[in-house]
Amino acid sequence: MKYSKNFERDYEFYLRHIGRFRFAGGAQIPEPEFKEDGVSAKRAFHILDSQGKLVPTREPERLVDLIVTKKGINFHLKMWAEGYDDCLQGVWEYMGEFQDPPEWVEKAFRNQIAIHYERRRAKRLQDARNE
Secondary structure: OOOOOOHHHHHHHHHHHOOOOOOOOOOOOOOOOOEEEEOOOOHHHHHHHHOOOOOOOOEEEEEHHHHHHHHHHHHHHHHHHHOOOHHHHHHHEEEEEEEEOOOHHHHHHHHHHHHHHHHHHHHHHHHHOOO
């Protein structure tokens, strides 16, 4: 199976971070079915990521590690963005938590910061109207 450059880049990124981002904030982690002649964890991850389907795999533990890592990284980006003003750290310091992150990681983090700011602004406006 030939994968896109972007998938290969992201897959390698998640592999490098297995074990580092193990907390995903209570996100649901699917339990893949073990099947001796099932697809590889990489193939199963690709199918799950691109089609949303969980297929039997011969490497269910590796697939769970990949899923947890992806969800964990996304959870951390969201939590870091929500506490961004409290920590007095620059974006580059957060990105330093990753080993060679793809460009989308910083973009996602900055987007989460903007979303958080907008939610806070909307709440302040709503509170001001209710006073």
